Each structure stands twice: as C-alpha cells, then as structure tokens.
Amino acid sequence: MASAAQRRIKSISYAKYGYLFILPFFIVYFFFQLWPLINTFIISFKGNGSAEALETYVGFDNYKAILFGGEKRAIKMVHEKFASSLVNTVILWVGNFIPQIILSLSLAVWFTEANLKIPGKGFFKIVMYLPNIITAASVAVLFLQLCGEAQNGPGALNLLLNKMGIVSQDSVSEKYDTIKFITGVWQSRGVVMFIQTWMWFGNTMIMLMSGIQGINPSLFEAASIDGASSGQVFRKITLPLLSPIMAYTLVTSMIGGLQMFDIPYLYHKDPNKVSDNLKTVAVYIYEYFHDIVSPKMGYAGAASVILFFITLILGCIAFYLTRDKDEIAKKKQRKKIAQQNKRESKQFGGLSI
C-alpha cells in the first residue's frame, strides 16, 4: 500500500534535477569541444599568416589549395605536403594494422580455445597489454635511442643485428655497415609501424577475446562433438560471428590511425624537423596552426575539416556494420503487425480492439 508520503513524492516533478545533473557536461562540451569544432569550420574559410589575414574571409581558397594546389609555389607546396601526409598516414596505418590484426586475432583464438592447456594465460595477457599503457612520447624517444647510431658506435639495434650476422663489420676500419633506421625512408617507416603494432596488439587482442567469449559456447561444443578441426571452427564459427567486432576494430583503428601523432612527430634525430617520410595528417595540421611566426590557421582548419569528414564517413560505416541486425528485423516486424492491426481496426469502424 502506498503511503501518503509516497503518493506525494509521485506527484512532485523531478525533471529539473535531471537537467541540473547533465548541465555541467553539456556546458563544458559546448565550450571546449563543440564550439572549437565549429570554430575550426569558421577558420577554414579565413586566411593564413599575419594577424590581419587571420581575420579575413577567403572563401574556399584554403580547400582549393589543399586539394588541388595552384600556380604559385607556396600554394603548390601546401597541396603536395597534404597529399604526401595522407599517403604517409595510409602507409603507416596499413603497415601497422595488418600485422596487428593477424597477431591479435590468432592470439585471441588461442587464448580462448578451451581444450588447449596453456599455463599462465593471465600473465601473458598482462605482459602483452603492457606496451599500450606506456607514454607514447617516451616510447618514441626510447626507440630513437635504440635504433639510432651513437657518436662512436653503431647503436643498440645495429649491434644486435651484427651479433646475429645481419649487419656486417668492415675488418680494417672497424666500421659497421649499419642499417639507417632513422634516416632511411622505409626503415624509419618500418620502425614506426613496428612501434604501433607493439603498442596496440595487446589492446586489440583483449577486445577480440571478449568478442569471442560472447559467442554462444554451445556452438563450439557442437562443432567439437561433430569432430571439426580447430581450423574449421575458426573459419565457420569464430570468424563469421566475430565479423561485427572485427569491422568495429577496423574502423576504430582507422580513425585512430588518422590521428597518429606522437610517434611520427618525435621519431627523428634532426632537432625541430619532423622527418618528411613520417609526416602524418595530424602532424601536418599541428605544424600549420602551431607555427608561431605566421600561424597558418586557414590551412590547418581546412585540413581538419577534410579529416573530420573522412572520420565521419568511417564512423557511419562502423555504425552500419555494428548495428544489431536482429533488432532491426524485429522492429520491422513489429511495425508490420502494428500496421496490420490498424488496418483491421479500420474495418471495424476505426475502433481499436
């Protein structure tokens, strides 16, 4: 039986508290995230360089310069730099995603296979996730030290390769025929790809593992009773049922890859000059708006907007791929039934039964 107090409480509206509780989030979101985003759109239509130019509207000039270039050398450079940064981003992302997904998926399958007897699974998981939590800036500087050449020696990695017989040493001058892990185009890209894989495979593995654990275990049991090999189980059960999560991983990794900044930005020996082979789109944008002498806000803004639309498209694909198909089918069915009921009720003079 409801008491008098309970009835009174029911009659009070608490709606205002709801607004009050979510207010801080939305205020901060508006000022620190939404407005900056809108502001990025605005400045993408403004000029570059001097304080005066930063306030004048130039229409679509920045977009034209970035996407198509122009006659003038400076504008041509803007376009070429953007194109090469996009290429670099794609190369670095593909080169880290393919090994990463192969490694993570195989590890996730092995870790969840029930009949394998592997001791210390928890320990392996903890160790493999460890690189992900270490400060990316420190990782970049660490690998720079390991891969680089010292003033009077070939550096740690080259020494290791020498011991393994890959890098040769001249017997007369005692000079090493070192691999240029920092200045070489593909060598430096390879190192950055390795670092990214090294940092992220543990994370992807754990996400895929929780996906595999979400698959109904009776399916695996049925397969093993029917005598399916582990390869067959993987192809016919795990992979198809995991595909929404795989697609999600793919797209989030793509979005993350477009933002790749810390490691490409710091992986170079030459002070204050990011290696051209590693300049990603994020580095490109950063260098333009962070230019203290003449900030090229317009270009940075326009490149950001282009990046935003690429991200938006990828995000929509992720949403489309991960949507619950059963739920949508059910909704459609419900709608159909509702419509049918409506039609039937109309036959009875519009009265719903």
Next chain:
Amino acid sequence: MSNMKSVYGTGKDNYTAKIRLKSTILVIWFIILTIICLLPIYILIINATRENSEIANGISFVPGTNLGKNITKLFKDVNYRTVYNVWIGYRNSLLITGFSTVFTVFFSAMTAYGIHVYDFKLKEISYTIILLVMMVPVQVASAGFVSFMLKLKLTDTYWPLIIPSIAAPAVVYFMRSYMKSSFPLDIVEAARIDGCNEFRTFVSIAIPMMKPAIAVQAIFAFIASWNNFYTPNMILISSKFEQKTLPMMVSAIQASDKFTDYGAIYLAIALSILPIVIVYVLLSRFIIAGVALGGVKE
C-alpha cells in the same frame, strides 16, 4: 570396456598428444612475444645503470654499476637539469592528471545518473547526442580549440587541459551501461522518503554503489591524461620549463643537443615511465578486465 579401449584408445592418445604438442608450440610462441614486449623496456632499465661508453660499445643483459653517476649527472649537471627535471615534470603531470581524473569520473557519473534516474523531455535526445559525439576525435577540432583559447588568453595555463575532462562521452556511456545493470531506482525513492535531497542521494548513495565502474574509469582516465603529449604541447605554446609536463620534458631530450650522455638519457626515459608502470603492475587485473568490458573505448 577393454574392448572399447582397444577401439578408441589409440585415437584418444593421438588426440591428447596432438593437443599437448600444439600447447607446447603455442607456449614457446607466447614466450617469444613476451620477450619482444619486454625487451625494449628491459634494455631501457639496464642501460640506465650503465656508462656512456659501455652503451655505445654493446648491449648487455646484466645491470651496470653507473646508476649513481647517471643520477648525479641528470639531477646536478646544469646542461641536463635545465632540459629535464623529473620533479617538476612529476608535479605538473600529477596536478593535471589528478584534477582531470577526478573531474572525468565525478561529472561522468553525475551525467549518467541524471539521465538514468530522472525523466525529462530531452532525456533521450541528450543521450543520443552523447553517443554520437563519442566518435569525434580531438585532433579534428584542435585548430579551432587553439584559436579559441588564444582569444580567451587561456593558452599557457592549465585550464584548457583540466576543464575539458568534465565532458567525457565515452565514460558517460560506460557509467550509464553500468547503472542500467546494477542501480535500482527504488533506492532513490527510498532516499527521498527518508528526506534525503537529490544531490546528497547522488553523492552518498549512488557514488559508493558505483565504485567498481568509477575505479575502472579512473584508471583509464589517469593513464590517458598522464600519457597525453598532444594537448599540453599544443596549449602550452611558449613551453616554459616550469610548466612542462613529463612527456613534454622527454620530448625535449630528443630535440636537445646538450643531452649527450646515453646513460643519463636512458635514465630520464626510465624515470618518465616509472609511475605508470608501477600503477600498471599494481592494478593490471582491473585494467585487463576494464579493456574487455569497455570495448567501445579508443
């Protein structure tokens, strides 16, 4: 029985042997991966204890004897002290990280609570907005963010690094999912009958009940904020030494030509990752469980 064994026995033994072989091969592969994961960090720690010339001439797997000298050099030598000061770095990073972590979990819990407990007109739409904006990456808005902060004269302060952590859509999403499964609304009603006001209900009833979710998200917020290099580097434009965070100091090593002693460089990098590694070793179980739960993050 014996008949059955003669029929199935060999097949079964064969199967067990196969499984055992596969397990052994996999364990070896996992150990190789473990070594790959730990080797760079191990070399880092070992090299932090060795002398400059030793490092140049080879790698070693046993610690050297030069740790004391490296420490003296890093902390006392003017050339090093003016580029990298671990205490200033710790202080600044801890200040920013501490406030942002508390803000992130408190306000996210508050937003999730507001949406979960109360009925109001814009409830559904506000939650949909939060889900939508979860995907927008920070870098996309950074040009607009910096130019806005320049206008407000907030660059070279910590405000733009701390305040935005109040709005963390992914954390709100996680908290809301947690509340859905383990926060019954009857409790709020009971508190009202007992005369508890709404805000106090949240602070002294909801927050203690949400401890597991808050702990997991606090760990992730802490790690993300501690490791953040992009935002501080972009906001602290004049990069005053006194204001630098730890990742900024580490990146300064790489740009500096005064930092020539490799032992000191490795020691500096090791000190920069030490706190986060300690946090990880202590809380790794929670962290792994948290990653598996919040597949939405990152």
